[in-house]
Amino acid sequence: MGLLYIVPTPIGNLLDITYRSINILKKVDYIISENIKHTSILLKYFSIKNKLLKLNTCNEKEKKNKYIIMLNNGKNIAIVSNAGTPVINDPGYLLVKHAYYNNIRVVPLPGACAAITALSASGLKTNQFCYEGFLPKKQKSCEKKINSLCKEIRTIILYESPKRLIHTIKLIKKIMGSKRKIVIAKELTKKWENIKKGTVKEILNIIENNIYWEKGEITILIDGKKKNKDNILSSKILNIFNILKKEMKKSTAIKITAKICGFNKNILYNNIIKKKYNEVD
Known part of the structure; x- marks a missing residue:
């Protein structure tokens, strides 16, 4: 019986990968990747030569059984995403779920995660938080989701695309109010990393009509509702x-x-x- 390793990869700075992660990626029989071309850049940088298999949101249902058979046959496999910790808002959930059904050991490695990295630098409450991933794309669904988070007392962590950032902040302002404290973190660990903290109104003033915020990976953190x-x-x-x-x-x-x-x-x-x-x- 093989082992399934969950291997985090850097979210920006390639040097953030751990020694253990490099060692695992070198010694496993296969590496399952969300994007083979993207992962190849990382492997080349650390002189890792290994066989790459593909797993994404489109083929996960189809591929999972094949990979479970390989694991049952004694092959050790590592799964990586494009950046950060696999399975967190990335493909891999079904594979991990079926690994447990088949009594295959799942071995998680610690490493980079944009949500936790942003939280640690947010200055917001860190002992209680909730991760909500990406908000729904449809307007009504998005408003409904933000409304459901209005009374959440924990720090709220969201991911957002730069194209929707201003729209999302405006919805937060409309539903949660202009005085709610928020943090936006862009391109974490990269040389152009930028973290801004303030009220919704202050953050909106910073990003509106500013093309700098129209590109890059964005994490939004919202302060939990205070007791009245x-x-x-x-x-x-x-x-x-x-x-x-x-x-x-x-x-x-x-x-x-x-x-x-x-x-x-x-x-x-x-x-x-x-x-x-x-x-x-």
């Missing part, structure tokens, strides 16, 4: 409510207080009815 400090009701809000509740039902007083103060009526309900005013009408 307004959950602690001010004396002014409570005074308004106390005046109104003398003239009407509490539920009606809450609705009117919320409109006057620009406050969420559910927060008012939770704070006033549940915590302060438990008496029955």
